[in-house]
Amino acid sequence: MNRHLISAGDLAKDDALLILDTAEELARVSERSIKKLPTLRGRTVVNLFFEDSTRTRISFEAAAKRLSADVINFSAKGSSVSKGESLKDTALTLEAMGADAVVIRHGSSGAPHRLANWVRGSVVNAGDGTHEHPTQALLDAFSMRRRLGNLEGRKVTIVGDVLHSRVARSNVLLLATLGAEVTLVAPPTLLPVSVGTWPCEVSYDLDSVLPKSDVVMMLRVQKERMNAAYFPSEREYSRRYGLDRERFAKMPDEAIVMHPGPMNRGMEIAAEVADSARSTIVEQVANGVTIRMAVLYLLLGGEIA
Amino acid sequence: MNIRNVRVLGGEPVDIRIAGGVIAEIGPGVAGPDAVDGEGAIALPGLVDLHTHLREPGREDAETVQTGTQSAARGGYTAVHAMANTSPVADTAGVVEQVWRLGREFAHCDVHPVGAVTVGLEGKQLAELGAMADSAARVRVFSDDGKCVDDAVLMRRALEYVKAFDGVVAQHAQEPRLTAGAQMNEGVISGRLGLTGWPAVAEEAIIARDCLLAAHVGSRLHVCHVSTAGSVEIIRWAKSKGWNITAEVTPHHLLLTDDLVEESPVGAYNPIYKVNPPLRTRADVEALRAALADGTIDIVATDHAPHPVEDKETEWSAAAMGMVGLETALSVVQEAMVETGLLDWAGVAQRMSVTPARIGRLPGQGRPLEAGAPANITLYDPTVRTKVDPSAFASKSRNTPYEGMTLPGRVVATFLRGRPTVLEGKLV
Numbered sequence: 001m002n003r004h005l006i007s008a009g010d011l012a013k014d015d016a017l018l019i020l021d022t023a024e025e026l027a028r029v030s031e032r033s034i035k036k037l038p039t040l041r042g043r044t045v046v047n048l049f050f051e052d053s054t055r056t057r058i059s060f061e062a063a064a065k066r067l068s069a070d071v072i073n074f075s076a077k078g079s080s081v082s083k084g085e086s087l088k089d090t091a092l093t094l095e096a097m098g099a100d101a102v103v104i105r106h107g108s109s110g111a112p113h114r115l116a117n118w119v120r121g122s123v124v125n126a127g128d129g130t131h132e133h134p135t136q137a138l139l140d141a142f143s144m145r146r147r148l149g150n151l152e153g154r155k156v157t158i159v160g161d162v163l164h165s166r167v168a169r170s171n172v173l174l175l176a177t178l179g180a181e182v183t184l185v186a187p188p189t190l191l192p193v194s195v196g197t198w199p200c201e202v203s204y205d206l207d208s209v210l211p212k213s214d215v216v217m218m219l220r221v222q223k224e225r226m227n228a229a230y231f232p233s234e235r236e237y238s239r240r241y242g243l244d245r246e247r248f249a250k251m252p253d254e255a256i257v258m259h260p261g262p263m264n265r266g267m268e269i270a271a272e273v274a275d276s277a278r279s280t281i282v283e284q285v286a287n288g289v290t291i292r293m294a295v296l297y298l299l300l301g302g303e304i305a
Numbered sequence: 306m307n308i309r310n311v312r313v314l315g316g317e318p319v320d321i322r323i324a325g326g327v328i329a330e331i332g333p334g335v336a337g338p339d340a341v342d343g344e345g346a347i348a349l350p351g352l353v354d355l356h357t358h359l360r361e362p363g364r365e366d367a368e369t370v371q372t373g374t375q376s377a378a379r380g381g382y383t384a385v386h387a388m389a390n391t392s393p394v395a396d397t398a399g400v401v402e403q404v405w406r407l408g409r410e411f412a413h414c415d416v417h418p419v420g421a422v423t424v425g426l427e428g429k430q431l432a433e434l435g436a437m438a439d440s441a442a443r444v445r446v447f448s449d450d451g452k453c454v455d456d457a458v459l460m461r462r463a464l465e466y467v468k469a470f471d472g473v474v475a476q477h478a479q480e481p482r483l484t485a486g487a488q489m490n491e492g493v494i495s496g497r498l499g500l501t502g503w504p505a506v507a508e509e510a511i512i513a514r515d516c517l518l519a520a521h522v523g524s525r526l527h528v529c530h531v532s533t534a535g536s537v538e539i540i541r542w543a544k545s546k547g548w549n550i551t552a553e554v555t556p557h558h559l560l561l562t563d564d565l566v567e568e569s570p571v572g573a574y575n576p577i578y579k580v581n582p583p584l585r586t587r588a589d590v591e592a593l594r595a596a597l598a599d600g601t602i603d604i605v606a607t608d609h610a611p612h613p614v615e616d617k618e619t620e621w622s623a624a625a626m627g628m629v630g631l632e633t634a635l636s637v638v639q640e641a642m643v644e645t646g647l648l649d650w651a652g653v654a655q656r657m658s659v660t661p662a663r664i665g666r667l668p669g670q671g672r673p674l675e676a677g678a679p680a681n682i683t684l685y686d687p688t689v690r691t692k693v694d695p696s697a698f699a700s701k702s703r704n705t706p707y708e709g710m711t712l713p714g715r716v717v718a719t720f721l722r723g724r725p726t727v728l729e730g731k732l733v
């Protein structure tokens with residue numbers, strides 16, 4: 001494995017399977033009454049969050065703490081960053097504190113790549129701009145594997161704002177590595193012009209893709225996109241690309257529904273679908289902690305007690 | 306000061322005798338024993354840059370007229386056009402005269418200020434173009450560079466108005482609505498990297514419109530830093546109509562491509578490659594080279610854009626756009642155009658001295674090296690190859706994309722009206 005986890009594309013198939021298998025072992029620990037392992041005792045993990053993301057931050061925090069690491073939360077608001085400190089100076093500060101791993105969430109695509117130039121510890125990308133979110137892709141793959149077994153040849157449909165989605169980019173790369181067949185579905189305005197070069201299929205028609213899907217992953221669509229003319233109205237988006245009950249009924253019986261959260265119920269996904277037994281949305285949150293434990297464990301070279 | 310043993314435009318070795326700042330005689334053995342030994346270097350007419358950011362007044366931390374013109378001299382330039390996007394903006398006779406006077410004071414090369422087209426570069430109201438034209442700085446080139454004059458009526462009026470004093474509007478072609486928040490060329494790489502795309506059409510649409518406007522009102526138009534194959538096609542078509550249009554390309558658009566943002570020796574997302582217009586694809590580079598060779602693109606202009614370290618040592622989206630270029634321009638042109646057989650040295654002289662001087666209406670610059678011409682001369686040794694070392698630059702800034710790259714050639718000496726500004730590669 002690389003020293004950092006910045007892009008899902010950096011993971012060879014063996015690396016990805018190792019993370020998923022390690023997470024499987026760690027999941028068993030999470031089922032114990034005492035969930036804590038001494039593995040990363042004395043190691044320091046910094047959560048460096050330039051964007052508000054309570055969900056991702058507490059997921060990484062729980063993962064690091066269950067491995068007994070010391071956790072420092074560094075959020076941009078109210079810190080030196082909001083007083084104009086540069087990313088480089090923040091990095092040098094963390095370096096001086098002896099961070100073994102820096103988990104970074106940043107609004108600028110590529111910020112984790114830049115950070116990796118300035119710190120010695122491992123850099124874990126917890127979401128950078130509209131680029132990638134590799135641990136989300138890993139937890140999604142983990143969730144799929146738990147429900148469906150081997151992902152080789154499985155048909156995964158990802159629906160929504162691909163253009164601005166770091167979740168979609170990481171999922172396409174990781175799922176291609178794992179041998180799944182991905183189809184992206186979106187209005188043409190919400191696909192990159194170069195999407196034809198990605199290792200996946202593309203469709204504008206959700207209804208034609210649903211009956212052939214083993215997994216349907218709905219992406220959050222930001223209502224602001226409407227103002228930039230990406231689509232005419234929330235209602236039209238929902239009619240053409242939302243997963244409502246009628247569309248849900250077109251999916252094969254064993255197919256599952258996923259969403260990285262936070263959801264717009266009634267926009268990209270109907271409440272009944274989100275809450276159905278075939279939805280993995282709540283499991284995804286639990287699996288997030290497990291997969292992040294596996295990533296920190298493998299990057300920092302701990303041992304399972 | 307006389308010069309011996311140089312090859313004018315790469316020809317046979319000759320001497321150049323200079324008297325009173327003017328070339329008195331060119332031929333074998335005319336220089337005498339006390340002359341500067343050119344050691345067989347190529348002699349070119351002093352280079353003229355139509356597109357330089359000297360940053361003074363306002364951003365003296367990035368560059369000053371003094372350091373910028375030192376950088377120009379080191380690059381073989383005897384004249385530069387100083388872009389108007391300073392602080393305050395060069396939109397009045399007062400500001401352009403200040404820049405012009407600073408250039409005269411340091412005298413490393415001639416400084417010709419470019420006047421802003423609109424007040425404050427805001428694209429709302431014409432600046433006092435006539436006052437700048439009539440000032441001591443004698444402004445002939447007008448540009449809102451950094452910003453596009455996107456309002457079609459305002460552009461039309463500017464094109465018409467400057468005819469009264471033989472001026473030219475140099476357009477930074479960038480449709481603003483198509484490039485809101487744009488970070489790099491829109492294509493395969495931007496899609497993968499999740500960076501907001503700067504589509505080629507945003508440049509091409511403005512160039513097409515401006516060519517039509519210039520034709521309609523019978524004005525001359527200059528297109529700054531052409532960066533796409535589509536722009537080349539439009540300009541080729543407009544020129545075929547006989548319209549009075551000129552265009553420039555930067556050295557970096559002749560050599561570098563957008564995939565460097567994803568993969569390079571300095572790491573992914575390194576803002577050293579962030580520039581406006583952005584680096585494009587290999588196909589664009591090939592089209593630009595062909596267009597410069599066949600004359601569709603008239604000149605090379607550096608778009609020398611100095612920035613302090615802290616404006617580049619950041620995450621990509623926070624970084625400033627631009628690259629320094631004066632001290633590497635001739636080497637990059639040799640690499641992209643001469644080594645590839647697309648241009649000979651006469652062609653280089655035409656595109657880096659003669660034609661830019663003509664577009665800028667500089668009668669004392671860009672004259673062929675012959676008796677009676679002002680002794681503006683660049684001596685260039687094309688035989689060496691060296692690693693680019695930014696710490697050796699005369700520019701105050703170090704934001705070069707070529708650091709560590711091996712490029713051909715070296716400016717040996719530069720003469721401004723017979724007076725050396727650079728000798729043995731060093732500032733005089």
